[in-house]
Amino acid sequence: MQKKLSDLPSFSRYAFFNTFAASDPYGEYCESIKYVFKIYPGIEEICRGLAEHMSYIYRDDNTDDNNEKVKDCRYLFYWMHEQVIKIKKDNKNTLYHWYIHHLIEAWKYMKRKLDKSNSNICKLEYYDTNNENIKKRKMLYDYCENYNDLQTNIFRGNYCDSYYYYLKKIDNLHNNFKEVWSVNNGKIPEYIKDCEQNKPSDLLQAPSCKNVELLGKNVKVNESYIYDWDEGLEYLFHFPPSSDDSYGVVYTVIPILGIxxxxxxxxxxxxxxxxxxxxxxxxxxxxxxxxxxxxxxxxxxxxxxxxxxxxxxxxxxxxxx
Structure with a gap:
């Protein structure tokens, strides 16, 4: 059976978060930012989604251990970031900083309401509303959570064709791992620091990846097949331009003519x-x-x-x- 990027742990988790109903019962957890609903389109739906999933994490019948719950909270934060990015893609004037700022306020309010034991679950580990910083950390965090599956599938299952271009893109970012993840007074958090040694370049040395590399030199790879992941993740990577990007070609040619x-x-x-x-x-x-x-x-x-x-x-x- 062909492996897909969307089957990897982090991406499948985001797909699960996308199934939220945004129903009325969760509206009470968004009262603290109700005053901005009309100012920032879509923020109410994102907030209700946060409330629904955070409520599940804190439910008494949730049998996951605390480490898994903390991990789910990290995924949830990055899911929130992704939802704002989707809005920004549709409306270039979206103020990403303020969306995240208000959603973080709602997050803290939800935690106070839901966390009866005052635990560290869903406690924000650092505060940052910079789009580029969050995007880079998300990409590396996802890779680190996916690493074991990637390693198994590539070396034992010979499935590198599904992951090759993903790994090539991540490899460039992983070279700056320390710079991206030095968030605690210049230190990398304990939960991710070991991943600095899990280099994508090592996975790309697998025989199955070398075969893809050779194929790419002689045959045009079907990109729609290679980039087989959930809609909404493509903003993390620089894909070849579509027909909608024809203006970008014009903007490139004009300076050359000027010179x-x-x-x-x-x-x-x-x-x-x-x-x-x-x-x-x-x-x-x-x-x-x-x-x-x-x-x-x-x-x-x-x-x-x-x-x-x-x-x-x-x-x-x-x-x-």
Missing amino acids: FFFFLFLYKFTPVGSILRSLLLRKKIKQGAIDNNEIEILSSESDIHTSKYLYNSNMNIGYTS
Whole structure:
């Protein structure tokens, strides 16, 4: 059976969180931020989703041990981040910082209401509302939680084709592991520090990954198959542009044309161009491939510009011994 990225532990957990009902009973846990519902579209639904899943974590009949509950809370925080990113994709003017700020306020309110034993479960471990920082930590945290499954499937099951490009993208980020995850006074948290040694580059050395690498050199890989993960995760990676990105091509070409015309103008209409033409001309003279009259005309024009600018009093040229 073909393995999928969406089957890995972190991604399947986010898929479970996406099944929330956002029903009325959980609205009471969002009272603390009710005043911003109309200001920030979609924040009420995200808040109700948080409340529903956090309520489940704290339920008396939840038999998971505390470590699993803490892990679920981390996933839940990153799920919250992902929901805001989805809103931002639909509306470029979305103020990510303020969405996360208000949702964190709601999170703390929910914990006070639900946590009867005042435990460390769902306690925010650090505060950060920076989109890029959270995104990078999420990517590495997901990878670390997925590592055991990745290792087993790649080395024992020869399933690297499902993970190859994911690992290639994560590898670049993993090289900056310490920088990304030094959140506690410059220290990496205990629960993730060992993952610094679990390098994607080591997994990519597996024979099944080497086969994918060889395939990629000779055959165009079906990207829709390789990138087979849940919708909404693609923002974590830089995919090849779709047809909707045609404007990006235009924006890339325009600067190149600008540079071309700048150098053309420089060559045709400035003293620098005259000097360059003179140098090219002299090269042709050596080859005996230019008419004497043309030499005299062009050389004299070049000499005028050259003498004018070489002896300009604004030029300060010095020598050092």
